Structure formats: structure tokens, C-alpha cells
Amino acid sequence: MWLLLAFCSAALLGFYDVFKKKSLANNAVLPVLGLNTLFSSLIFLPFILVSYFHPEALQDTLFYVPSAGWEVHKFIILKSFIVLSSWTFGYFGMKHLPLTIVGPINATRPVMTLVGALLIFGERLNVYQWIGVLMAIISFFMLSRSGKKEGIDFKHDKWIWFVVLAAVLGAVSGLYDKYLMGRFNNMVVQAWYNVYQLFLMGGVLMFLWWPKRKSSTPFHWDWCIILISVFLSAADFVYFYALGMDGAMISIVSMVRRGSVVVSFLFGAMIFREKNLKSKVVDLILVLIGMFFLYLGNVLG
Template identity: 80%
Template sequence: MWLLLAFLSAALLGFYDVFKKHSLKDNAVLPVLFLNTIFSSLIFLPFILLSAYTPELLSGTMFYVPVVGWEVHKYVIVKSFIVLSSWILGYFGMKHLPLTIVGPINATRPVMVLVGAMLIFGERLNLYQWVGVSLAILSFFMLSRSGKKEGIDFTHNKWIFFIVAAAVMGAISGLYDKYLMRHLNPMLVQAWYNVYQVFIMCPILALLWYPKRKSTTPFHWKWTIILISVFLCTADFVYFYALSYQDSMISIVSMVRRGSVVVSFLFGALLFREKNLKSKAIDLILVLIGMFFLYLGTK
């Protein structure tokens, strides 16, 4: 069941990436991210309030948010800082790079999660799973070759470093998620980390964007900004629920979630008219074959 939930989360993440790319096009990054945190918080705020003041309505359901003290909330705040760091780096990188480049790079994130899962949680892969991981690694190196055809040098382009750094922070977040899901309620983590991100973003927006707003890319409202939050929250809800299963493996869940590249790649080709699709398609096929081997490895 947890593997099917991981695949569902991957599909939702793909649409999230598409709406994020559309929202960031010719737009200011930090206000878009700030609004994303606000809308995400508003989605979960009713569940927090209902659980606190009329617990009988949600008690026993997957939407119940337990009332806990500082000894628990401090772990959720750490999660908020990790995720927001990844988002800031990822949003800036996505704004300046083709979606057909960003997606496959993000698809290699689970390799970092795999190493961490083996070292920290003692997870072990079978032959099929190792084949899947190896194909994901190979696709990254092939992608760097494809990027050079568009004038994107992986070793000297700062936006590539932004995306890679975002992937590293995302991997750290994934490993931390597995730890949290062993001790905390999934809804508690997701609801409160979104709320805390709003408070973290306020000084960032006030200090980094607002004073320079007239000399940088202006902010434009786009309705897809709301869809960013809707699809992200749904994808994360399914993801946390998958990790709550005792036999779930973060190394596999993380790898499957990167299957979102299929959706983002297709929209990058059809909607954003990105270039050099033939060689990138080969990279994508490698990722898909890798996903298939991971699936076989869990049978």
C-alpha cells in the first residue's frame, strides 16, 4: 500500500512542479514562495483548530492534529527550516532553468536519500533496487551532456548549483521525515511545519525582497500560485501517510516520488516548448526504467 501511495504522491508532485514553473515565469521568486506558505497554512489551519477545540469531530481520523507541547514542536520547526531552505534554492533555480533540466536533476535526489537511509536507518537494497538506483545515477551524467547543448554548463552555471543544493536539502528533509514518522503523527508534522514556514518567510521577505522590489523582477499575481499549494499539500499528505507504514522504506519512497519528472517533462515539452527534447527523453527513459526496477524490488 505504501508503494502505491508513493506513486500517487509522485504524480501530484509532477503537477506541482508545472504550476510552480508557470508561476515563477517572469515573476519575483520570494513573494511566490511566501504566498505558497500562506495558502498551504490556510489549508491545514481548519484541521488544527477543529482538533484543538472540537476534537471529537476528527479524533480517530487521519485528519486529526494532536495537541502537543514545545518538546514536540521544536522538531517540527527544524523541519520547517530544512524544507524552506530547499524551496528557496529550488525556486530560484527553477526560474532560470528549463523544466526538462530541473526535473531529471531532482530525480537523482533519492540517491542521496539512499546513502543516508543505509547509514542511518540500516536499510538494505536487493539486486533489482540497486539496478534502479544505478540507472538514476547514470541519467544524471547523461543529463549534464544534454544541458551543454543548450549552453548550460553544469560546472559553471550557478542555477545548477542552486538546484543541486536544493536536492541535497531535500534529501536531508526526506531522511528527517522518516525519523519524524517513527515518533510523531503525520498530520501534526505537515500541518504545523506549513504554519511555521509563514513566520520564517516574513523576515526573509521583509529584509531580502521588499527593500529591492523596484529594482528586481516585479511580482505578478497568477492563479497557478494557489494550485502550487493545493497540489503540494496533497502530495505531501499522501507521502507522510506512506511513511507512517512500519515496513515503508524511505529510500524507495523517495525514489518513486521522483517519478514526478514524467509529468513535469511532458508539460515542459508541450506547454513551455523547451528544446533538445530527444536527448533529454533518453535520460527520462532511464529514470522510468529505474522506477520499474525499484517496483520489482519491492514485490
């Protein structure tokens, strides 16, 4: 069941990436990110308030947010720092790079999560799962060759490094999620980390963006900004629920979630009309083969 939920989360993440790319086109990055944290918080705020003032209304549902003290919230605040840092690097990178480049790079994130899962949680992969991981690693190196055809040097392009840093922080966040889901309620974590991110982002906007807004890329409203929050919140809700299930492996869940590249790649080709698709399709096929072997390893292992 947890694996099917991971695939569902992957599909939702793919649409999240598409709406994010659309919203960032010729737009100021920080305000878009700030509005994303605002709308995400507004999605979960009602659940927090109802759970506190009328707990009987949500007590036996998946949306109940139990009360928690500082001993819990301090861990959630740390997650907010990690996620917001990853988002900041990722948003800037996505604005300046083709979606068909960013998606496959993000698809290699689970390899870093895998190493952490092996070292920290003692997870073990079978032969099929290792084949899936190797496919992901190979696809990254092939992607760097595709990027050169568009004048993107993986070693010297700062936006590539922004996306890579976002992926590293995302992997750290994934490992931390596994730790949190083993100790705390998933709705407590998801609802409150969104709220804390809003306050953190408010400080960033006030001190970094607002004073320089007139000399930087102007902000303009796009309705896709709301859809960023809706699809991200849905994807994370399914993801946290899956991680909280018995037997869920963060190394596998993280890898499957990167299957979102299929959705983002298709939209990058059809809607954004990105280039050099033939060579990138090979990279995508390798990612899909990796996903298949991971699924096979879970079924047969």
C-alpha cells in the same frame, strides 16, 4: 500499500512542479514562495483549530491534529528551516532553467537519500533496487551532456548548483521525515511545519525582498500560485501517510516520488516548448527504467 501511495504522491508532485514553473515565469521568486507558504498554511489551519476546540469532530479521521508540546514542536521547526531552504534554492533554479533539466536533476535526489538511509536507518536494498539506483546515477551524467547543448554548463552555472543544493537539502529533509514519522503523528508534523514556514517566510519577505522590490523582478499575480499549494499539500499528505506505515522504506519512497519527472517532462515539452527533447528523452527513459526496477525489487524482494 505504501508503495502505491508513493506513486500517487509522485503524480501530484509532477503537477506541483508544472504550476511552480508557470507561476515563476517572469515573476519575483520570493513573493511566489511566500504565497505558497501562506496558502499551504491556510489549508491546514482549519484542521489545527477544529482538532483543538472540537476534537471529537476529527478524532477518528486522518485529519486529526493531536496536541503537542515544545518537545515535539522544536523538531518541526527544524524541518521548516530545512524545507524552506530547499524551496528557496529550488525556486530560483527552476525560474532560470528548463523544466526538462530541473526535473531529471531532482530525480537523482533519492540517491542521496539512499546513502543516508543505508548509513542511518540500516535499510538494505536487493539487486533489483540497486539496478534502479544505478540507472538514476547514469541519467544524471547523461543529463549534463544534454544541458550543454542549451549552453548550460553543469560545473559553472550557478542555477544548476541552486537546484543541486535544493536536491541535497531535500534529501536531508526526506531522511528527517523518516525519523519524524517514527516518533510523531504525521498530521502534527505536516500541519505545523507549514505554519512555521509561513512565519519564517514572512521574515524573509520583510527584510530581504520588500526593501529591494523596486529594483528587482516585479511580482505579478498568477492563479497557478494557489494550485502550487494545493498539489504540494496533497502530495505531502499522501507521502507522510505512506512513511508512517509499517515497512515503509524512505529510500524507495523517495525514489518513487521522483517519478514526478514524467509529468513535469511532458508539460515541459508540450506547454513550455522546451528544446533538445530527443536527448532528454533518453535521460527520462533511464529514470523510468530505474522506477520499474525499484517497484520490481519491492514486489519480488
